[in-house]
Each structure stands twice: as structure tokens, then as C-alpha cells.
Amino acid sequence: MAGDWQPDFGELIDEHQSMVFSLALRMTGDYGLAEEIAQDVFLELDRHLCKMESPLHALCWLRRVAMSRSADALRRRRVRGINQWVEIDETHGARVEDRPSPLADQLERLLATLPEAQRAALVLRYQEDLTPEEIAALLGSPLATVKSHLQRGLKLLRTKAAIHLKEYVRGA
Amino acid sequence: MDLAPMDDFERELRVAFVRRPAPPDLKGKIVGRRWQRASRSHRRMIWLERIAASLILAAVAGGAAFWRHESEKRRAEDAKQQVMTALRIAGDALDEVNAQLTDRDQDAQ
Numbered sequence: 001m002a003g004d005w006q007p008d009f010g011e012l013i014d015e016h017q018s019m020v021f022s023l024a025l026r027m028t029g030d031y032g033l034a035e036e037i038a039q040d041v042f043l044e045l046d047r048h049l050c051k052m053e054s055p056l057h058a059l060c061w062l063r064r065v066a067m068s069r070s071a072d073a074l075r076r077r078r079v080r081g082i083n084q085w086v087e088i089d090e091t092h093g094a095r096v097e098d099r100p101s102p103l104a105d106q107l108e109r110l111l112a113t114l115p116e117a118q119r120a121a122l123v124l125r126y127q128e129d130l131t132p133e134e135i136a137a138l139l140g141s142p143l144a145t146v147k148s149h150l151q152r153g154l155k156l157l158r159t160k161a162a163i164h165l166k167e168y169v170r171g172a
Numbered sequence: 173m174d175l176a177p178m179d180d181f182e183r184e185l186r187v188a189f190v191r192r193p194a195p196p197d198l199k200g201k202i203v204g205r206r207w208q209r210a211s212r213s214h215r216r217m218i219w220l221e222r223i224a225a226s227l228i229l230a231a232v233a234g235g236a237a238f239w240r241h242e243s244e245k246r247r248a249e250d251a252k253q254q255v256m257t258a259l260r261i262a263g264d265a266l267d268e269v270n271a272q273l274t275d276r277d278q279d280a281q
């Protein structure tokens with residue numbers, strides 16, 4: 001029975017830290033900020049631990065809160081007027097072995113240039129492998145809007161990749 | 173967008189957007205901050221308990237002082253009543269002696 005599930009905080013961190021951190025990183029493009037967001041998300045989970053009904057519930061809750069915290073962080077950064085481009089280049093906090101392959105790194109950089117709503121839809125679609133319906137439910141947006149963000153985002157990313165990744169291949 | 177088969181680019185995206193490993197000390201930091209929060213909350217609770225205990229002690233001490241004051245006031249009232257009764261008795265006795273002396277003086281005349 002779902003109600004009988006006893007969540008273990010440590011296990012939940014072990015299991016989902018990579019997912020929460022990756023969502024925050026791809027939404028903000030800032031390694032340090034993503035780590036901070038991941039900490040905040042798990043501390044919030046700790047406060048709501050007794051309300052978690054099942055592992056799936058915890059997973060969905062973590063995804064939703066990670067996305068919403070990332071959006072809050074981006075909003076705060078916009079208000080403070082910090083230049084996103086400078087921040088996105090900042091990956092000095094990451095260990096060398098944790099850095100993505102050059103192609104993945106390029107795609108992440110291109111992803112970071114997309115509008116926030118399109119970026120959110122693409123990250124949830126291709127990182128978390130969610131369907132548009134699941135993304136709509138998670139973000140609380142109409143399905144048509146999510147589909148539109150996915151389509152436009154993918155088109156834009158494809159166009160940018162066609163330009164920038166060619167340069168990358170030539171430069172390699 | 174329907175869930176049509178992914179093209180090469182989408183497959184590339186899925187590979188590129190694989191989950192990245194979290195920083196190795198992330199769990200430690202979360203557990204540390206959780207402990208700090210619990211400790212802060214514990215300290216706050218101790219302070220609240222101390223304040224509550226101080227308020228109770230102050231109320232008990234105040235009550236005791238009030239009770240002692242009232243008790244002394246009552247005893248003083250009793251003593252005053254006793255003195256008044258004694259004065260009334262003495263006054264009555266003096267009146268009686270005075271009346272007898274007046275009678276004796278009139279008889280002597």
C-alpha cells in the first residue's frame with residue numbers, strides 16, 4: 001500500500017541527487033547555483049517527508065520543486081541584472097571527470113540560449129524522458145503550450161546546432 | 173509534438189542530456205545543513221522552555237508575595253480589631269469609675 005511507504009531521506013538523496021542537480025544545472029547554467037538549488041530542494045523535501053506517499057510521488061515532487069526553484073533563481077538573477085552569458089560559462093566548480101563530452105557541452109550551451117519555457121520543456125523531455133502530458137502536469141501548463149514550447153525549442157535548437165556545431169566540428 | 177520516433181538530432185539530445193553526476197559532497201552538505209537546522213530548532217526550543225519556566229517561576233513568586241501580603245494585612249486587621257475592643261472595654265470601665273466617683277462626690281456634698 002502506498003501509504004505504508006517509509007521514506008528514507010538519505011536514500012532519497014542518493015537516488016535523486018543527480019536528477020535534481022542536472023535539472024537545476026541545465027535550467028540555470030550555473031554549477032554553483034545548481035548545487036545550492038539542489039541543497040534547498042532536498043531540505044524542503046526533508047520538511048515535507050511525512051507527506052510523501054510513494055517513491056513515485058517523491059520523484060515527481062522533487063522534479064516539480066527543482067524546476068520551480070530553478071525558475072525562482074533565474075527570476076532573482078534577472079532582477080539583480082546578472083549577465084546570464086557570463087554565468088553559463090562558469091563550470092569551474094565541476095570536477096574534470098564530471099564535465100560532459102565536448103558535443104554534449106556545446107548542446108548544453110546552446111540549450112542555455114533558449115527561452116526559459118522552451119528550455120524547461122526540452123530538459124524534461126530529453127533528460128527526464130517525460131511525455132508532453134507529463135511535462136504539462138508537472139509544470140502546471142496547458143498541454144498545447146507545452147507542445148508548442150517543445151516544437152519551437154527543438155526547432156530553434158536544431159537551427160543553432162546546425163550553425164554552431166558545424167563550427168565546432170571544423171575547429172576540432 | 174506527438175511521440176513519433178525520434179530523429180537523429182533528438183537521439184543526440186537524449187544522449188547529451190543524460191543526467192550529470194551531482195557534486196560528490198552534495199549529500200554531505202545537505203546532511204550538514206539539515207543538522208544545523210535541527211540544532212538551531214533544538215536551541216530555540218531550549219530557549220522557549222527556559223522562558224516558559226521563568227514565567228512560571230515569576231508567577232509563583234508573585235503569587236506567594238501577594239498571598240503573604242494579604243495574610244499580613246489580615247493579621248494586622250485582626251490586631252487592630254483586638255486593640256479597638258480592648259480600648260472600648262477600658263473606656264467602658266473608666267466611664268463606670270467616673271460615674272461612681274461622681275455619685276460619691278454628690279453624696280459627700
